Amino acid sequence: MSIAARCINLLLSVVLIIGAYQVYFWCQRRCLFAPREWSSCLDERIPYMPVAVWVYSLLYYPAILYVNVVMKSAEQFNRVACSYLLLLALQAGFFLLLPVRTPSAWRSADAGRTPSERFLALVQRFDAPTNSFPSMHTSVAMLTALHLAPGLGPGVFLFPALIGASCVLTKQHYLVDIPPGAALGWVVYEAYVRMLAA
Numbered sequence: 001m002s003i004a005a006r007c008i009n010l011l012l013s014v015v016l017i018i019g020a021y022q023v024y025f026w027c028q029r030r031c032l033f034a035p036r037e038w039s040s041c042l043d044e045r046i047p048y049m050p051v052a053v054w055v056y057s058l059l060y061y062p063a064i065l066y067v068n069v070v071m072k073s074a075e076q077f078n079r080v081a082c083s084y085l086l087l088l089a090l091q092a093g094f095f096l097l098l099p100v101r102t103p104s105a106w107r108s109a110d111a112g113r114t115p116s117e118r119f120l121a122l123v124q125r126f127d128a129p130t131n132s133f134p135s136m137h138t139s140v141a142m143l144t145a146l147h148l149a150p151g152l153g154p155g156v157f158l159f160p161a162l163i164g165a166s167c168v169l170t171k172q173h174y175l176v177d178i179p180p181g182a183a184l185g186w187v188v189y190e191a192y193v194r195m196l197a198a
Contacts, residue, residue, distance in 0.1 A: 001073060009077045010068050016081060017064065020088050024136065027095035028128045035099035035130050038174050048106075050116040052169035055162050057123055060137060063159050064144050070151050080147055083192040087143055090184060091136050100133035106171035120170055127172070135173045135181030138164045142185030147192075160185070 001009075071077045107124055141160035148156045160182055167173035 001071060005074060006068060006071070009071060009074075010065065012077075012081070013065055013068055016084065017061070020084070023088055023092055024095075024131060025126075027092050028130050030096065031099040031130060032096050033099055035101040037101055037103055038133075038176060039103065040175065042175050043168070046168050046175065048171050049169040050114065050120045052166040053116055053120040053123060056137065056166035056170050056172065057119070059159070059166075060141065060163060063148075064140065067144055067147050070148060079192060079195060082195070083143060083147075083188055084140070086191060087139055087185065087188040090188065091134070091139060094134060095131045098133060099130050100174075100177070101129040102132050102171060102174065104129065124172075132173055133177045133180065134184050135164065135167050135177040137167050137173075138178050138181030139185040139188075142182045143188055144185075146186065146189040 067080060068077070071080065107129060138160055141163035145156045145159050148159075164178040164182065167178060168175050
């Protein structure tokens with residue numbers, strides 16, 4: 001692909017990310033049922049580490065945008081974009097039909113004393129405690145890793161592992177949100193592979 005085509009794809013990716021967040025925020029305001037809270041003794045034993053917010057937010061977006069680098073054609077870009085849109089639709093279904101929220105006490109732990117705590121507070125100002133299950137961060141990270149794995153190898157799966165860890169260490173998610181998030185990303189990738197074979 002030409003540099004101009006790659007720049008256009010990058011711009012379209014940014015627009016898709018911004019658009020996806022509009023759907024995400026819309027789901028936060030439109031729960032069809034009362035959000036429930038899940039907790040376990042495992043969640044309470046996981047330490048609160050606000051420094052993980054830098055992985056949660058700053059590693060996340062560049063890795064997603066890096067998928068543009070491996071695109072070989074406009075057709076491939078379109079199919080990959082469709083895989084992310086399918087994932088968004090499935091996530092929105094979960095958020096609307098099975099709303100789960102994290103405990104408010106997890107957010108009040110943030111005192112804003114350190115740069116990490118202040119940045120996490122900024123993230124939480126936009127990201128309500130709902131839309132917890134399954135972890136969209138983890139599902140998008142897994143889908144991204146699967147798109148990148150053919151070119152970068154199995155080491156790329158460190159990305160969803162780090163994102164999943166950051167989700168629970170920042171108390172943005174329950175531990176039980178992480179495996180279904182990863183599984184949802186994998187299911188969507190399998191649908192993408194079948195679409196390529198069609």
